[in-house]
Amino acid sequence: MSALASKTCSPQHGPALAKDAAVAFLKQLSGWSLVDDGKGIRREFSFKNYYPTMSFVNAVAWIANQQDHHPDMTVGYNKVGVLFSTHSVGGLSENDFICAAKIDALGAL
Numbered sequence: 233m234s235a236l237a238s239k240t241c242s243p244q245h246g247p248a249l250a251k252d253a254a255v256a257f258l259k260q261l262s263g264w265s266l267v268d269d270g271k272g273i274r275r276e277f278s279f280k281n282y283y284p285t286m287s288f289v290n291a292v293a294w295i296a297n298q299q300d301h302h303p304d305m306t307v308g309y310n311k312v313g314v315l316f317s318t319h320s321v322g323g324l325s326e327n328d329f330i331c332a333a334k335i336d337a338l339g340a341l
Contacts, residue, residue: 236333241299248323257329262336272317279310295334301327
């Protein structure tokens with residue numbers, strides 16, 4: 233488990249992360265990219281068919297509920313797009329990267 237994945241989200245207030253800080257966090261993740269002029273991070277996941285797709289969506293929902301930090305998801309038959317941004321800061325916070333790392337850890341199971 234990565235250092236980010238072992239952390240827990242906390243309430244975020246104040247300014248969003250600066251782009252250089254976001255890039256440093258991004259280097260600790262796999263397959264995620266900055267979007268919306270650095271105000272969000274996104275990754276698309278592909279699966280063999282519908283059942284593992286929905287299993288993944290449920291696992292992400294469980295993580296989001298446990299961390300009280302919820303992504304936007306786009307769901308198709310065998311693809312899921314996950315987008316994190318912290319609305320309370322108007323951009324990215326460490327919470328976005330913590331949850332992304334926890335989702336990355338799902339593949340290590």
